[in-house]
Amino acid sequence: MLRKTVVAIFILVCFILQCSVFKSLAFANVIPNLMIILTSAFGFMRGEKEGLVIGFVCGLLSDIFFGNFLGFCALILMYIGYLNGKFSRIFYPEDIKLPLALIVTSDLSYGLICYILLFLLRGRFQFTYYFVHIILPEALYTIVVTLFLYPLLLKVNEKLEAYERKRAQKFV
């Protein structure tokens, strides 16, 4: 229960920050994707199921406010969370390289999928322009934010896991 509340608060705060504060901190009109960081971080920290549920909620939230139809973002983010969850077996909290690599890959693939489905299919073929001006800057900015956000997520997750272990012991 505590975990669900904490995760819900994280999602809300990140979503609100992303569409208010980060819009004024935008570099070259590009903002980082906090939803990807949350989805993929919880994916590889906690496993496939949690990753896909958090991805679904994050995506649905952006769909309700900014999507033209529901379910598009939710579907992409859900699969990103699920695939990140596959890496939870080789995840160690001490190692920062794997999380960074996973988050960047997730953000790049999110950008590519968005480009293909939203732009390429409408006949916008200047792939290099969109890659250099939107997808790549977004991924880079996302890494920078990850460096601050990820340690926080890791710490909170460790605290939650310790709390859950304690409760489980109490019941035995």
Next chain:
Amino acid sequence: MSPIIKKKGEKFTLPSKYLLLILTILCTVLMMITFGTDVFNRPLNTAAGYVIVPFQQGIGKLGGWLANRSEELVQIRSLLDENEQLRAQVAALTEENTLLQQDKYELNQLRELVELDEQYGEYNKVGARIISRDAGNWYSSFIIDKGAEDGFETDMNVIAGGGLVGRITAVGPNWSRVTSVISDNSNVSGKTLSTQDNLIVSGNLQLMAENCITFGQLVDSRNAVAVGDKIVTSDISDKFLPDILIGYINSIEMDANNLTKSGRLTPAVDFEHLNEVLVITDKKQEIVEEDEENAS
């Protein structure tokens, strides 16, 4: 044994691949349903409106306050110098003003004669504040702090500073989403003010950095449209009210088919620094219907 069979004394858990499958089907169905209709929008928009929008409003206010304070600190020195200069100017201007007052009186009288009205004075407008912008980098839409409770509906036109901003595409109880005309998925039917030729104005992500949008399908048979001409919304658009200024032609060239022309225009609205907008609460559809009633 199937993994979903419930064992005695063990808590029931659904394996993640089944959950993934179920949610994928749910998403696909949702996409198909909401592509054409807006069945789910009302309850979801309402729920989201009560959970998220208060925070967004708070952050918006806080951000505005902080920006104002920091600007004040920067400006205070230059303002002191400016104040001296302005005092001197006030004296000169007061004298000039008295002269102009007389001219204005004359002008007002003349205006009444030709019945010049305020540009968009005939429409009912409601002001609203922008509280959050698009969470992604692909499209350009934003959320304003008023919604169905203030009588807003989808497809209402939004203007600011005398130019067209966009139209409302989703409404919650206390928020609405405005899709701007510079957004890559937006197309507006427009016309040139000087020659009344129709054209299509489309947003373009690639030109957004240059503060431009594109237009096309302009049939300019008389070759009279020139750079700098005003483009306004056309009469044949079914979403936009007629004669709202969109922008000014920036460049124009002949298409490869030698029949139509296309080019770029500079929007009349500064989308970068947009904070408050006006929502026109008259909808195109209603106006047309009223006219029909009057005619019949």
